[in-house]
Amino acid sequence: MNMNYKAYFVFILILVFSCKEPPPEPVDLPRISIQNVTKFEGDDNTVFTFQVFLDKAGTEEITVEFATQEDTAEEGLDFIENAGTINFAVGEKSNMIDVEIVTDINKELDEVFHVQLSNPTNATIAVGKATGTIRNEDTFIEIPDDGYITPESYAGYTLAWKDEFDGDCLNPNDWTHEIGNSGWGNNEWQYYTNEKDNSFLSDGNLIIEAREENYNGADYTSARIITQNKQSFTHGRVDIRAILPEGQGIWPALWMLGENFSSIGWPFCGEIDIMELIGHQPSTVHGTVHWQGNGGHTFKGGDYTLPSGEKFSDQYHVFSIIWEPGEIKWFVNDNLYYSIDNAQVDGNYPFDQDFFFIFNIAVGGNWPGYPDATTVFPQRMTVDYIRVFDKN
Ligand SMILES: [Ca+2]
Ligand SMILES: [Ca+2]
Ligand SMILES: [Ca+2]
Ligand SMILES: [Ca+2]
Numbered sequence: 001m002n003m004n005y006k007a008y009f010v011f012i013l014i015l016v017f018s019c020k021e022p023p024p025e026p027v028d029l030p031r032i033s034i035q036n037v038t039k040f041e042g043d044d045n046t047v048f049t050f051q052v053f054l055d056k057a058g059t060e061e062i063t064v065e066f067a068t069q070e071d072t073a074e075e076g077l078d079f080i081e082n083a084g085t086i087n088f089a090v091g092e093k094s095n096m097i098d099v100e101i102v103t104d105i106n107k108e109l110d111e112v113f114h115v116q117l118s119n120p121t122n123a124t125i126a127v128g129k130a131t132g133t134i135r136n137e138d139t140f141i142e143i144p145d146d147g148y149i150t151p152e153s154y155a156g157y158t159l160a161w162k163d164e165f166d167g168d169c170l171n172p173n174d175w176t177h178e179i180g181n182s183g184w185g186n187n188e189w190q191y192y193t194n195e196k197d198n199s200f201l202s203d204g205n206l207i208i209e210a211r212e213e214n215y216n217g218a219d220y221t222s223a224r225i226i227t228q229n230k231q232s233f234t235h236g237r238v239d240i241r242a243i244l245p246e247g248q249g250i251w252p253a254l255w256m257l258g259e260n261f262s263s264i265g266w267p268f269c270g271e272i273d274i275m276e277l278i279g280h281q282p283s284t285v286h287g288t289v290h291w292q293g294n295g296g297h298t299f300k301g302g303d304y305t306l307p308s309g310e311k312f313s314d315q316y317h318v319f320s321i322i323w324e325p326g327e328i329k330w331f332v333n334d335n336l337y338y339s340i341d342n343a344q345v346d347g348n349y350p351f352d353q354d355f356f357f358i359f360n361i362a363v364g365g366n367w368p369g370y371p372d373a374t375t376v377f378p379q380r381m382t383v384d385y386i387r388v389f390d391k392n
Contacts, residue, residue, distance in 0.1 A: 030054040030088075032064055033127035034097075034117055040137040041108075046101040048079075048132045050115050052086060053094040054123065062088040064120040066097050073111035073134055078102050082115075088123075099132060107138045107202070109378070139200045141207060143243070143382055147316030148333040150239045150387075157389035161231050164385045165206040170199065174231050178224045178360075181216065185266075188251075189364035189371075191218035199223035205382045210250060210361040212377035220371070224360035232259045232354040237389040238274060239320045244312040245379035249371035250279030251362040252381045254319055259354035268292045270350030272328065273301065275319040278368035279375070282311040285319065287330030287338050293347040300345075302330060302338025316384060324391070325352055359383065 033055070037048045054062065067083035068075070075081045080100040088095055097115055110133060117128040153159065163174060177194035190210060192198075198221050199208050210222040240254050253276045258269030271290035278286075288301030306312065320331040326342040328351060342349040361381050364370040371377075 030056050030058045030062060030123045031126035032062070032117060032120055032123050033125075034066075034115060034130040035127075036131045036133070038133040038135060039101075040135045041101060042103050042137065043105060044103050046103050048099045048101060048134075050097040050099065050130050050132070051094060052097060052117070054088060054092075055126065057091045057093050058088060058122055059090060060122045061090060062121060062123040064123065064125070065118045067116055067118070068099055069114040069116055071112045071114060071131075072109070073113040073132070075113075076102070078108075078111050078134060079113050079132070101134060105138050105140045107141050108136050110135050136197070139196065139202045139207075141202045141205075141380070141382075143203065143205060144315070147241075147243070147314075148318050149241065149316070150318045150320070150334070152387070154237065154389055156392050157237055158392055160233060160236060160388045160390045162385060162387040163206075164204065165201050165383060166204050167201060169201060170206070170225065174227055175225045176228065176230065178226055181218045184224075184362065184365075186362065186365040186367065188362040189218065189249075190220040190222040190362060191215045192224045192360070193221050194223070195221070197221070199225060205384055206359070208252075208359060208361050208381045208383075210245065210363050210377065210379045212371075220363040220377075222361045222363055224358065226356060226358045228257075228259065228261070228356040230356075231388075232356040233388050233390075234352065234354050235323050235325060236391060237320065237322050238386070239318055239389075240274060240386045241316050241318045241384040242275075243314075243316050243380075243382040244275075244277050244282070244285075245279060245361055245381050246277075246282035246311060246313040247279040247371070247375040247379055249364045249368055249375055250379050251365050251368040252277050252279075253358070253360055253362070254383075255358050256355040257358060258350055259356055266290075267297045268348075268350065270353075270355070272321065272323075272351065272355060274321050274330070277312055279379070280368070282313055283309065285312060285332060287321070289328065289340055289345075289351065291345060291347065291350050293345070295346075298346065300340055304330075304332045304335065304337040306332075316382075323351070357386065 035051045181191040256272040261269040273288040276286045284305045290299040322329045329339040
């Protein structure tokens with residue numbers, strides 16, 4: 001092979017390569033994304049606007065179909081179904097989809113729905129599904145006013161203090177929230193908050209709501225309110241009208257501690273449990289006292305079970321104590337079911353001194369055990385009133 005022939009061959013090779021079809025330019029269509037929306041439900045005309053955008057403008061018109069999808073929010077009840085096609089004109093990079101929200105004044109859980117994109121033309125989908133989170137902002141809960149009720153006055157007694165739970169929020173001159181998830185001496189699982197979801201007034205009731213939700217490392221939230229340093233009493237009659245929560249691991253309590261708790265500690269200060277219920281026994285309440293006996297922490301108490309399988313969660317019942325020097329009696333709906341006097345209390349009888357109130361729902365604990373798959377959340381304790389009467 002001479003040099004000329006070699007050069008000719010290379011020339012042909014170059015010619016062959018340069019005549020070959022160039023590889024097609026990679027198709028680089030605009031990419032479509034849709035963004036999540038989180039908003040309070042509001043009470044009228046709320047619209048969730050989902051932004052849909054392209055990473056770059058198209059050189060042809062772009063279309064994409066969309067449709068709402070139910071999740072915990074339901075079509076018709078929580079949002080209005082919407083589906084259709086949106087168009088991006090040449091050069092346009094953003095667009096929006098409006099979803100109308102069904103508003104009301106009823107307290108609900110936060111609920112979610114989705115907007116799904118599909119079938120794009122002249123574009124591809126990068127993020128095709130958005131979540132709409134409808135946040136609750138309401139406190140109204142419909143509560144039938146059924147059940148036992150006690151009078152607003154008694155012969156021989158004078159009203160010393162009451163809270164009927166009218167108005168918009170707890171009276172801070174009477175009540176303080178206790179906050180946190182220390183376990184509260186009983187290996188409880190809830191985080192007590194002062195958030196509106198966990199304690200609020202609704203239509204003349206105090207509602208304490210235990211919720212299954214992640215909060216500061218806890219799996220449940222609830223509330224615990226006290227009258228310490230604000231309202232404390234020695235002796236009298238106490239009436240508390242309430243509907244109780246239920247379920248495995250749910251532990252509502254309406255109770256009292258000695259006002260000297262902060263200085264001398266428990267159980268030296270004494271504890272009077274006007275009502276406790278462990279949620280897997282929803283027909284039975286317990287009335288108990290705790291104190292420091294000669295041998296250490298001691299408690300005594302009794303219980304009351306509703307007839308015919310009725311539950312304390314069904315309707316209102318009134319939990320009362322008649323508390324006199326050296327003696328305490330417990331009642332449900334004016335039925336006496338337990339009493340104790342100072343002859344039955346060894347050591348120092350701590351119950352003839354000032355006590356303050358505590359209302360709470362614990363979630364889990366040594367006594368009730370822990371929630372399981374049967375436990376329904378949220379659980380609520382609804383308190384219509386607390387009234388304290390002094391004997392004349
Ligand atoms: Ca609303
Ligand atoms: Ca709703
Ligand atoms: Ca609502
Ligand atoms: Ca009330």
